[in-house]
Amino acid sequence: MKITTTRFGEVEVSGESTYAFPEGILGFGDIRSFVLLDHPRGGPFRWLQAIEVPALAFVVTDPAIFFPSYRVAVRAEDVSSIRLEDIRGGFVLVILTVNRETSGITANLQGPLVFNPAGRLAKQVVLADREYTTRHPLVPVQKP
């Protein structure tokens, strides 16, 4: 399937990289279909691109790369809408924000994205845990 995007032009996407967000993403209520794209220049970044809205995309990353101790504590009812019965079958990505003035990158650890790859479903979970905020600076991982 070919989709049109503002950032990447026309992109060919396969069904296995598409995800339905049954509850949408806060702030973008009616948009439900997204696809995970690799960052054109490689590295730890990927893009969550809205399939039907060319201009809507988020930079996402695997939090384990930058926040090794980060854990997403979800209850069964948090992920029942994406039919994730066994949490080990899912994976987590977090949305990044780049501050254009400082070029600083922050990660939203309070609202992680939980994916169910088998069901092609995903959702933004809002963590009740006050330990995490929407703006954690991407702390470089030190080499051992």
Next chain:
Amino acid sequence: MLVLTRAVNEAIMIGDGIEITVVGVKGDKVRIGIRAPQSVAVHRKEVYEAIQQANVEAARTAPSDLPTLPDLSRIIPPPSAPPGGAGTKE
């Protein structure tokens, strides 16, 4: 805004599917129980607004805003596998 007075253990129905119960009152804090269909997300408003605002800001990012690989390699070790793959994460 509709304003109703309720006592502890009294409830309000919103439509057919949403029930809001006053569970307890202690000083200036009210404990509220919410029963709602799974399709209705329930959040504390300040958390909801923080996530919403973060999402709106994040959606402004352009690919050119991200550091290039040489810049990145200085701050993170090279990934041993393609990142964010279909592997299991906690």
